[in-house]
Amino acid sequence: MAMKLSDLNTPCFVLDINKVEHNATRMRATCERLQLKLRPHTKTHKTLEAALIQTGGSKRCIAVSTLAEAEFYASHGFDDILLAYPITESKIARCLDLMQKLESFHVFVSGPDGVSTLKAHEADLPPPKVWSVVLEVDAGYGRTGFDIEGQEVMDAVQTITESARMSLAGVYCHCGDSYVIWSKTDREKLQRNTVQLLCSLQNRLKDFGVTCPFGTGSTPTCSLPIDLNKSLSEFHPGNYIFYDYQQYLLNACRESDIAGRVMTRVVAHKPEKSMILVDCGFTAISHDGMRQQLPDDDFCLIQGESNLKLIGMSQELGQIVAKLGDLDCTQYPIGTIFFLYPYHSCATAAMHSEYYVHSDNQVVGKWTPVKGW
Amino acid sequence: MAMKLSDLNTPCFVLDINKVEHNATRMRATCERLQLKLRPHTKTHKTLEAALIQTGGSKRCIAVSTLAEAEFYASHGFDDILLAYPITESKIARCLDLMQKLESFHVFVSGPDGVSTLKAHEADLPPPKVWSVVLEVDAGYGRTGFDIEGQEVMDAVQTITESARMSLAGVYCHCGDSYVIWSKTDREKLQRNTVQLLCSLQNRLKDFGVTCPFGTGSTPTCSLPIDLNKSLSEFHPGNYIFYDYQQYLLNACRESDIAGRVMTRVVAHKPEKSMILVDCGFTAISHDGMRQQLPDDDFCLIQGESNLKLIGMSQELGQIVAKLGDLDCTQYPIGTIFFLYPYHSCATAAMHSEYYVHSDNQVVGKWTPVKGW
Numbered sequence: 001m002a003m004k005l006s007d008l009n010t011p012c013f014v015l016d017i018n019k020v021e022h023n024a025t026r027m028r029a030t031c032e033r034l035q036l037k038l039r040p041h042t043k044t045h046k047t048l049e050a051a052l053i054q055t056g057g058s059k060r061c062i063a064v065s066t067l068a069e070a071e072f073y074a075s076h077g078f079d080d081i082l083l084a085y086p087i088t089e090s091k092i093a094r095c096l097d098l099m100q101k102l103e104s105f106h107v108f109v110s111g112p113d114g115v116s117t118l119k120a121h122e123a124d125l126p127p128p129k130v131w132s133v134v135l136e137v138d139a140g141y142g143r144t145g146f147d148i149e150g151q152e153v154m155d156a157v158q159t160i161t162e163s164a165r166m167s168l169a170g171v172y173c174h175c176g177d178s179y180v181i182w183s184k185t186d187r188e189k190l191q192r193n194t195v196q197l198l199c200s201l202q203n204r205l206k207d208f209g210v211t212c213p214f215g216t217g218s219t220p221t222c223s224l225p226i227d228l229n230k231s232l233s234e235f236h237p238g239n240y241i242f243y244d245y246q247q248y249l250l251n252a253c254r255e256s257d258i259a260g261r262v263m264t265r266v267v268a269h270k271p272e273k274s275m276i277l278v279d280c281g282f283t284a285i286s287h288d289g290m291r292q293q294l295p296d297d298d299f300c301l302i303q304g305e306s307n308l309k310l311i312g313m314s315q316e317l318g319q320i321v322a323k324l325g326d327l328d329c330t331q332y333p334i335g336t337i338f339f340l341y342p343y344h345s346c347a348t349a350a351m352h353s354e355y356y357v358h359s360d361n362q363v364v365g366k367w368t369p370v371k372g373w
Numbered sequence: 374m375a376m377k378l379s380d381l382n383t384p385c386f387v388l389d390i391n392k393v394e395h396n397a398t399r400m401r402a403t404c405e406r407l408q409l410k411l412r413p414h415t416k417t418h419k420t421l422e423a424a425l426i427q428t429g430g431s432k433r434c435i436a437v438s439t440l441a442e443a444e445f446y447a448s449h450g451f452d453d454i455l456l457a458y459p460i461t462e463s464k465i466a467r468c469l470d471l472m473q474k475l476e477s478f479h480v481f482v483s484g485p486d487g488v489s490t491l492k493a494h495e496a497d498l499p500p501p502k503v504w505s506v507v508l509e510v511d512a513g514y515g516r517t518g519f520d521i522e523g524q525e526v527m528d529a530v531q532t533i534t535e536s537a538r539m540s541l542a543g544v545y546c547h548c549g550d551s552y553v554i555w556s557k558t559d560r561e562k563l564q565r566n567t568v569q570l571l572c573s574l575q576n577r578l579k580d581f582g583v584t585c586p587f588g589t590g591s592t593p594t595c596s597l598p599i600d601l602n603k604s605l606s607e608f609h610p611g612n613y614i615f616y617d618y619q620q621y622l623l624n625a626c627r628e629s630d631i632a633g634r635v636m637t638r639v640v641a642h643k644p645e646k647s648m649i650l651v652d653c654g655f656t657a658i659s660h661d662g663m664r665q666q667l668p669d670d671d672f673c674l675i676q677g678e679s680n681l682k683l684i685g686m687s688q689e690l691g692q693i694v695a696k697l698g699d700l701d702c703t704q705y706p707i708g709t710i711f712f713l714y715p716y717h718s719c720a721t722a723a724m725h726s727e728y729y730v731h732s733d734n735q736v737v738g739k740w741t742p743v744k745g746w
Contacts, residue, residue: 009440009463009746043688065689067382085689086640086650088707090382110641113707143690144641144650176687267459268483268517277459277517279746283723287660314549315416315719316438316458317516334461334486346688350656351724353744371726373382373652 003363006337010265011284013352015367017359019259020241024053027222027240034230039063039082039215041238044346046369047355048076050241063236067094072370079103082134084172084236086110086144092121099129106169110136110144115156122165132169133160139197141176148173148197154204161210168212170234173198175218182250191221195228223252244345245301260345261303264318266336269329274321276332281316285340286347301341310340376736379710383638384657386725388740390732392632393614397426400595400613407603412436412455412588414611417719419742420728421449423614436609440467443478445743452476455507457545457609459483459517465494472502479542483509483517488529495538505542506533512570514549521546521570527577534583541585545609546571548591555623564594568601596625617718618674633718634676637691639709642702647694649705654689658713659720674714683713
């Protein structure tokens with residue numbers, strides 16, 4: 001493909017392969033330094049190519065967010081896959097197929113209901129397979145998972161260890177609360193607190209005669225780890241492979257580390273409103289972020305144009321104005337290309353059926369994510 | 374496919390075929406009553422099946438929002454297609470291919486730049502074809518299009534009519550401003566104003582010796598037309614085929630007319646926060662709407678559960694709480710199915726690669742929209 005970025009139709013999602021590789025290498029180095037196993041999450045990209053880069057080519061040890069991802073990776077030679085999503089009855093049949101196909105497939109239990117669901121399907125497992133269970137715990141984020149200090153998680157451990165058809169593969173904690181913390185002091189306090197709570201649970205399990213890997217995730221906390229993380233065994237970030245405007249605002253990366261951008265062109269002028277229109281509407285970039293307290297109440301960053309702001313979108317049009325003063329449309333002729341750093345790359349990547357991969361300005365490939373559920 | 378809705382994996386986008394047909398029939402009847410031609414927009418659904426229903430099987434006279442849609446419909450026997458999007462240089466090559474393939478293909482000119490772009494490519498047209506131009510005018514919405522009262526639109530008409538390789542196919546006005554008007558009085562005032570401005574332009578063109586069809590669109594104004602609309606020649610709504618929560622709030626439809634819903638299941642409980650978690654996250658329903666002034670600051674409507682509210686989403690999880698009082702999780706066991714009416718069906722449909730079509734509770738088909746640009 002002897003194409004340049006400027007040959008592409010817009011809007012499109014473009015990925016800088018050098019940044020993707022840099023971000024992957026850096027996270028692997030972080031994990032090596034802290035002696036942690038890296039179980040990268042594939043939810044941000046959902047492609048074979050990025051998962052190969054994340055796993056250093058091993059195709060082993062990943063976390064996924066949907067059954068569609070699990071099946072996609074399983075059918076392409078990946079193994080040691082964790083479906084990091086609360087297990088429920090309606091997912092059992094497809095999980096049983098994955099148990100058959102994979103050497104190592106782990107399911108996620110986020111509450112007592114998950115344990116009973118698995119228990120009810122022990123007899124359906126292809127012998128000698130057992131349910132490999134990762135328990136999700138909640139250390140304060142307040143979304144899903146067992147209360148990390150409660151009794152229910154101990155009851156779950158007991159049920160699992162007593163069963164001949166279940167094994168405890170690990171404990172998983174997503175630090176989603178790190179996404180609303182903007183100061184280093186507060187973030188490190190959260191991190192210490194989370195790791196300490198996980199260590200307490202680790203000790204309670206030890207007293208109970210059980211040991212297993214303990215993992216913690218979220219791109220901000222894994223990108224900016226604390227030494228205490230060494231007490232645990234695993235990191236499982238996902239977004240770090242692309243990063244985005246949000247991660248940059250959280251200090252988890254530099255602006256120059258953001259690998260995924262939406263490329264868009266100016267398609268119309270509205271001089272009487274000092275506004276230009278680009279071909280990036282709400283089908284090409286997510287609204288995600290716009291409810292946050294952002295600088296300028298913005299939901300993307302326009303690369304190299306810090307005084308410009310995307311103020312609204314309809315289906316196929318984005319409206320850009322100046323933050324300060326009046327935008328002069330003649331400075332941005334029809335056809336002018338802009339690159340938008342999305343606020344949330346997971347949400348924006350999900351809107352694209354193809355990612356155009358480039359090295360500098362040269363298009364070097366096209367990656368196709370798996371879709372659906 | 375002998376499946377029931379409850380057999381489907383969730384999340385998924387489901388379409389009630391009877392409502393789709395009812396909405397299509399009603400809009401056709403409205404147009405017949407007002408003696409207007411209906412040029413349905415396909416941007417909301419992007420499927421063959423819904424376009425067949427919208428055109429009453431004729432496969433003629435549609436508006437599309439992307440070149441990908443135009444090419445998709447052209448390759449499936451549709452004709453008389455309007456690319457209702459500002460024409461720019463980067464779209465010319467594919468438009469020339471469409472000119473070759475279709476009997477009747479119209480391009481959209483939203484400013485002086487569009488006219489010059491077409492002019493520069495007259496010689497590239499396959500003889501005896503001419504550019505069939507629809508002029509977009511702006512009657513106050515303030516997004517794209519020529520100022521309806523300005524001189525530039527007259528200059529464009531002159532250039533087009535003087536050229537041997539261009540013809541004026543019509544004038545198009547999208548009433549996007551109808552989406553922020555909640556009272557009948559204000560909406561009708563806007564409608565009268567828009568039609569009167571269009572009639573003035575019609576008269577200016579007549580004085581200039583030119584007549585052509587005048588069309589106006591937006592689902593709220595086409596669903597609730599005024600008699601004055603008879604002075605024009607065309608309606609070009611799109612969203613009406615599915616409708617959504619927004620249209621219901623705008624009085625453009627009844628709740629029971631909303632044909633497209635996201636089906637989701639309860640996957641976890643968080644009793645200490647009186648919250649249930651469903652498997653509809655931001656990959657399955659759009660954030661669109663959440664910046665609006667909505668009842669309860671909501672961005673979807675949970676069918677038959679008027680006291681429940683979706684308060685936030687991560688990638689694959691939605692958080693539901695009670696508006697008044699505490700939600701009792703035991704009322705909604707894991708696996709409970711909810712149907713969400715999206716705030717904006719165009720935005721939510723765009724997130725799905727498949728739509729499941731049902732009649733009552735029976736799944737009767739699967740439609741696949743065209744993606745990309």
